[in-house]
Amino acid sequence: MKLKKILVWFRNDLRLHDNEILVEAIAKSDAILPVYFFDPRYFTQTSFDTVKTGFNRARFLLESILALRAQFQKLGGDLLLVVGKPEEQITDIVTKFDISEVYHHREVGPEETNISTLVEDVLWKQRINLKHFIGHTLYNKEDLPFPIKDIPDLFAQFKKKTERDAIVKECFESPTEITFIENEDWGVLPELAELGFDASEEISIGEDFHGGEEAGFLHMTNLLTANSEIYMKSNGKAAIDKFSAKLSAWLAIGCLSPRRVYWMIKDAEHQFGGNHNFSRILLGLLFRDYYRFMFKKHGIKFFQESELEMRIESPEKTHDHLMESWKKGETGHKLVDHYMTELVATGFINHAGRLLVATYLVHVLKIHWTNGAAYFEEKLIDYSAASNWGNWANLAGAGLDLKSKMFDIDKQIKALELDLPVVSA
Template sequence: MKNKKILVWFRNDLRLHDNEMLVEAIAKSDSILPVYFFDPRYFDETRFGTAKTGVFRAEFLRGSLKSLRSAFRKMGGDILFVQGRPEDYLKELVERFDIAEVYHHREVAPEETLISDNVEDLLWTLKVNLRHFIGHTLYNKEDLPFPIKDIPDVFSQFKKKTERDAIVKSCFSSPESIAFVENQEWGEIPSLEELGFILNGNENFNGYPEGGEEAGLGHLKSLFAADSTIYLKNGKNNADKSGLSSQLSAWLALGCLSPRMVYWQVKDAESKFGPNIHFNQILLGLLWRDYFRFMFKKHGIAFFQEEKLENEVLYAAVEGDALDNWKLGKTGNPIVDKYMFDLNTTGFIPHIGRQLVATYLIHVQKIHWTCGAAYFEEKLIDYAAASNWGNWASIAGLSKDVKSKNSVDLNKQFKILEVEIPDQPSFA
């Protein structure tokens, strides 16, 4: 085809490094049209009365897109920003720019998968191919030692077999040059107000992590400097009490960082500094991300193993004061309240904090797990559908991994954290 143009539909893959979709689009076309859709469905209210996206994650997203636009502009191009659903605008874009193919990264959660299916159906009527890429995992599915349908449901088995028999591929290099489709109007990144947020003037983004590939790579590099906290704190007790976190998850969630880039940086640090418990924790976190994504790929909604889940969800959405107090950090339990305060004011709490507040909500307050998962979906800056809903289902005892329930012993953890609390039952 003469002057073949490919539309590159960006979703949670906001980077140039290790981006197979982008590399392939450049190689297979004469020019590309990068596009990002501000889909209103991601800024609506959910059935739980929560927001689909909270203000902290929205601002992190805006920063990540500013970074991506800046990277493209340095190469003499840009990215088109569209406020609306991709299904409503892709036909017009394909026809206006004479697009031959559309490339995108396919997600695994039900809502995101449905959007891909709708777009694929639309493009089929135009005789335009939607090419799918899987670029969110450490391991490519074709490199796993088993097909998707045979992936072990037990995490420990998945981890053992994958680490033993699969390989982590090297990263794709960032493109050195890109030919862009000619265009005059590229659109603007909407303000928070234009995305539907009502700001009261008390929002404080000072000291807040900056979104985008450049900031993510900078943070990753700083973790493995010889004087970094992760390098210096090598004791298990320190790790347990401090809740030390690499805090890479927000950049990973939006695809500003590739999990393979993180993996190889950890391996490089291990070669310089030797084994380190925090390095191991980062690699374990990457494996858990893969596990939940592959579980959703394998099982879909059946991963939750809960009969009549839709009815349970609708019922759960009407929970009363106990749920509100948990959200506001007013349970009377000091450590739960502290973590919920941090979540509400920063959009982030470490993994142990997430386990604690989830265990408390489900097993002490007896509130349906989906209420907590929906609240985390709104508040977390690093929200990723598979990891969030998968972790909550595990703590509720509903995941496919019956041998490894992702719950915690509250009394033990409160003792470790040296916090005095009222007597509470143990939920190990």
């Protein structure tokens, strides 16, 4: 009898816990082949004179892939590492290992969706099915109180109906036993230099961010413990100044599942009681869902701007000196410069800081929002296509959430100077 072998294509789901494609592949196959492709398209220059993936995120990604590989090795297998475009490499792989089916998590960004289509096309020619899963959201689409086509375009309405009528499912357990396809050469993890980076030119991201599932769990556990203890000692009146969960990097590439974060918070609330910080993390998870579902519903039509695709392919080169001063943190505006310097150094700034620097670029410097979105794509350690481009579009008045179109920069500055609570999930 022919053995059924399934290739598990890892993308932004670098974990064992709550990973449906992994659980399903193990259950439906005799052996699996985990694969990660280092797609050169994610390390190239863009039309905005930025790179798709900056140094800090690239290093975090390599750490996370290495951590996932180590987990597979403990289970008696490995993670096949392949440098090249998936649609150009996968044909030889499925032939060599006699693969019956390929599993992967579908993305919602136009570029990522197109890559899935290209892979599906080449597999179809070999009569091999590419099975799609959706595992990046807190709520499964089938558990929402409305079909994708009827999801409210305003976040406030989406939040109200979802929190009232939808459920968050339990997580899939991490597999404890896996049968791997036998293989002698599992590939080598690329060095940063091989991906085009010069490590000497970048500043360390520091102790806040280390890639991998275990590091994500450690960060989450410490976060919940610290906030619970502070909140209990203050008799429920803990200060939340400058609060930033800093979970988004692990969520962005799937080292942490949003559902696991949700249930860890619910367990902490059951043990210690609820607090405002926990609520802000849950709000951040809901915003992530909102933008992913908006992209799923509308695609490029989410952006209410004519000729957007042409503008992205051929950006205007006006105001270069203003753009450069913004990037380098040399605008002369103390808070803007502080946050932009922090962004370059660490790959992270909190939500309020992002709102401030984006507002300054779009509404003060009068530079088109796509320039800022592309720069954030390079620099953010927690870059996610839907959240990044969706937030920038709404701030600039080019998105669908009409209530997000007006911003008072003076009010933002005052709030930041007073250290009012901020959060970024």
